[in-house]
Amino acid sequence: MKISTLSSTVGLLAGLAKLVAADCSLSNDGNYYCATTNAIIYSNVGVSATYNDVTLMDETTCACSSQQVSFSGSLAPLDEELSVHFRGPVNLKQFAVYYPANGASLKKRDNVAEEECAEIVTKRKHRHKRDIAVEYVEVTATMYVDADGQTVTTGTGEQQPTTTQLVNDINVAEQTPTTTQQNTVATEQTPIQQTTPTTTTLSNNNYPPATTTAQQQETTTANTIATTATAPSSSNTNGGSVAVGSWERTSYFTPGSTSNCTFMNNQGGTAGSGTWSACFGNSISYAASNGVDGAGSAIALDDVTLKSGQEFMIFSGATCNGNExxxxxxxxxxxxxxGGNQKIFVFEFEMPSDTNGNGYNQDMPAIWLLNAKIPRTLQYGKSECSCWETGCGEMDLFEILSNGSNKLISHVHDAQGGGTQDYFQRPIGNTLKAAVIFNGNDKSIHIVEIDGDVGATLDQATVQSWLSKSGSAAALP
Structure with missing residues (x-):
């Protein structure tokens, strides 16, 4: 929300007036929704700022240290390496990642009308259990409503859950790790040791995924591609050449088969991979084929539907070596x-209803992107132990905000922040196929519903047709 010399209350009332004029409505869940859309277009994405990059997680003191790093450029910090996250109820039918091949490049968009977004404050429930602001034209700070109903203005946009939100009076230090102990941390820890911040400049890491692991290659089907660590090759496994200006699929998943995708969750220390400690709880681990349990090696996800609150994530098949x-x-x-500011994600998924139980995030599925540094340190728990709170990057692609809703909202959370209250229809009883196009040439990110099959390559005409779809506009400051 743009913060001006006017009071926050005046700004809120003005925003509400705009919503009324725009025929948006307040739902029973406390969120505002406008109109159904088949495309969301983020423009002016990318900012020059800093975040705190974790440099040490000390198991002796239970403290995390960090240093300040700077970033800038088109789509920054979302041009850095991203991990892809899913929360149930969800059934993932298809996932693919494409990179430019043979000189392919996204063109700048022409004459795309950017709708003015209303300024409103809503209460949102999310995996971070946050109450935050949505719908921005310019964002220099964020307003949210705290647990006592008080309006609070911050400069970071959102807050991660505290230890007591994740663990209800549980002394983790006295427990041994189990598969039900996911995302737990100790309730009392030594204060974080503050270090004098230094500044490091990050270069844009246009890192295409690398060759699949041996475990993954065993499950790779004939129509998937294993890529090199430098760039997509000029031919595919079907024997045909990749046309000039086309996009090559570098990662692919269908149930039971995966190429250059590594499925993980937060079950570290329970089943042969990852770790657990009283200080930091469960780390990430390989996910079992059911997506819920841990595993000792990389395994393809089966055709499974995760229940409410259950999560898994996807990384590439390239292991981190040295300081990479x-x-x-x-x-x-x-x-x-x-990584990179020119890439395309393709999803096909179903989000069925889940009315059983009343757990955290009940019947609130979501698909989102995180800076990959976050889960590699600590996705849930101490805020000092990841770069998330200081704005290293999150983008919600498809998110249900309240129990049982059928409206999928998108939002960006970093040093900019912004989104739209237009929504995609939740796919219940059917699947939704969508492409997420990162266009560094004109600083835009497009989320669009698509039809038809996607193969080992995408021709430029197909990609440009996706880019040309009109829909809800979200201009970042």
Missing amino acids: CGYYREGIPAYHGF
């Missing part, structure tokens, strides 16, 4: 994410 991935928690299976 920066600092990460000791003892984890560390993999590269998907």
Whole structure:
């Protein structure tokens, strides 16, 4: 939300007036929704700023140290390596990542009308259990409503859950790790040791995924591609050449088969991969084929539907060697994410209803992207132990905000922040196929519904047709 010399209350009332004029409505869940859309277009994505990059997770003192790093450029920091996250109820039917091949390049968009977004404050429930602001034209700070109903303005946009939100009076130090102990941390810890911040400049890491692991190659089907560590090759496994201006699929998943995708969750220390400690709880680990349990090696996800609150994530098939991935928690299976400011993600998924139980995030599925550094240190727990709170990057692609809703909202959370209250229809009883196009040439990110099959390559005409789809506009400051 743009913060001006006017009071926050005046700004809120003005925002509400805009919503009324725009025929948006307040739902019973406390969120505002506008219209159904088949495309969301983020423009002016990318900012020059800093975040705190974790440099040490000390198991002796239970403290995390960090240093300040700077970033800038088109789509920054979302041009850094990203991991892809899923929360149930969800059934993933297809996932693919494409990179330019043979000179392919996304063109700048022409004459795309950017709708003015209303300024409103809503209460949102999420995996971070946050109450935050949505719908921005310019964002220099974020307003949210705290647990006592008080309006609070911050400069970071959102807050991770505290220890007591994750663990209800549980002394983790007295427990041994189990598969039900996911995302737990100790309730009382030694204060974080503050170090004098230094500044490091990050270069844009256009890191295409690397060759699949041996475990993954065993499950690779004939129509998937194993790529090199430098760039997509000029031919595919079907024997045909990749046309000039086309996009090559570098990662691919269908149930039971995967190429250059590594499935993980937060079950470290329970089943042969990752680690657990009283200080930091469960780390990331390989995910079993059911997506819920841990595993000792990389395994393809089966055709499974995760229940409410259950989560898994996807990294590339390239392991982190040396200092390639920066600092990460000791003892984890560390993999590269998907980097670069020109890339395309394709999803096909179903989000069925889940009315059983009343657990955290009940019947609130979501698909989102995180800076891959976050899960490699600590996705849930102490805020000082990941770069998330200081704005290293999150993008919610498809998120249900309240129990049982059928409206999928998108939002960006970093030093900019922004989104739209237009929504995709939740796929219940059917699947939704969508492409997420990162276009560094004009600083835009497109989320669009698509039809038809996608193969080992995408021709430029297909990609440009996706880019030309009109929909809800979200201009970042």
